[in-house]
Amino acid sequence: MQVTRVARILAAGAVCSLLLAGCALNERPGDAPPAASVLSGTISATGASSQVAAQEAWMAGFQTANVRVTVNYEPTGSGTGRANFQAGASSFVGSDRAFTDDEIAAGGFRACIGDELVEVPLYISPVVVAFHLDGIDTLDLAPDTLASIFAGRITRWNDAAIAADNPEVALPDLAISPVHRSDPSGTQETFTRYLALTAPDAWTHGITDKWPITGGESAQGIAGVKQVITAGRGTIGFLDASQASGFGQARLLVAGEFVAFSAEAAAALVENSPLREGRAAGDLVFDVDPASAPAGSYPIALVSYLIGCQQYADAGTAALVKSYMTHMASPEGQAAAAANAGNTPISEGLREKVLAAIDLIRVGTEEP
Structure with missing residues (x-):
């Protein structure tokens, strides 16, 4: 199954009830028309099947606001998604785990210029x-x-x-x-x-x-x-x-x-779990220990990541990935995903760190 531009179509009109979260980001009667988006092009990802319902909502909202953009997401599983991203076959990846320290040290991320990644936890779910x-x-x-x-x-x-x-x-x-x-x-x-x-x-x-x-x-x-x-x-x-x-x-x-x-x-x-030390500024990875779960918490929590390059060769790809990740991290994007998938929206404190990480995304010739 591939989740594609159809998410934008389902977000509008009479079938709005199929994607309530996405529809919340569309125009309502009496709203002023949105400003025209300058973004255009296509970005594609493969990865975690856990993110499918959230991706439906995120794509619906993003593509409605950016009518010349297509986002494709294929739920191949996290392992295949990471392999595809490393091979340069996708613009970004959804993964139910981050790349390990050893994987990052080995490098070879063909989608990127260099091996510095942006890994941000945008889908948290039991x-x-x-x-x-x-x-x-x-x-x-x-x-x-x-x-x-x-x-x-x-x-x-x-x-x-x-x-x-x-x-x-x-x-x-x-x-x-x-x-x-x-x-x-x-x-x-x-x-x-x-x-x-x-x-x-x-x-x-x-x-x-x-x-x-x-x-x-x-x-x-x-x-x-x-x-x-x-x-x-x-x-x-x-x-x-x-x-x-x-x-x-x-x-x-x-x-x-x-x-x-x-x-x-x-x-x-998750909120009682530390961020892993020794990672780069754009690499936000939680160390979740279910054996130390506090009273009242649920001990199996999936922290699923959206992963991209800090530096892309193509300016259009860099702009689209950066804008799409920013949308996913926004209060509106997180609320839309939660309504469609039942996941946990990220906290305001974590959002601030996530947005700072996403801001590192740029074209290879640009300076930070």
Whole structure:
């Protein structure tokens, strides 16, 4: 699936209800006509499927305000998106993790002049543990229990560990079918980070965007995982919150209490996380530690990044990427995404840092 200029069309007229967030950025009766935009051209990206609903809203608003601009976004998954960006096949990338220190040190970003990047966290959302069990809408799952399910040690829903977490639930004697991503995924890395840091004895496979063990079921992208969970009985997987409606959902143990997911609870985790030290001025990366989640927060929060070059060879590309990222970071852009995707808008303090990072984007011959 590719999200393209159709987002602008859907944002207008009688089908406005399909993209309420985007429509909020369009003209209302009585509004003065917007000033004509001087921007024109096309920019394209591939990347995180978690961002699809947010990208629909962002593109609708941006393309409505800039009628000669086309933004294309293809949800290939974060790993493929980063590879495409490094190969110079896209103008920017959406990724559920930032480039690592080693990846940046290795360089070779063919989309850029030089290897300095702008990486800004513009999509923050809970990662929901979703399951399909007839008649059960909510389960409490402690870290060791959840990790043992995905490690293949707990194989039936009426296992004693699950029963201990849920003493008042009539659990079925049914096989568990864990579902994971077949493609490299930042959402998957966020999930394995939670397992590795909160249940290291039960999950011994580390933090990885590629599923590290055999067994269970696999599917391409968030859409594929969602389809497999829907089609099966006894299935369990992990999904971005924007895709998790209609499933049973797990509450996770934090500071002695089980916490349901919400945008606010995910924000509490991220807001208590430091920015990584030693990064360049335009490289804003959070160090999120689910094992240190404060009481009341939700411990699996996806911090998804928009990534571009600090220096582009083409002036038109630099202007479009800079303007599009600025729109995504704006209060209007963040509100539109939240209305369409249910994610957490960034705080005012973080927005100030994000806009300063985006302001570093320029054509290669320009001076900072």
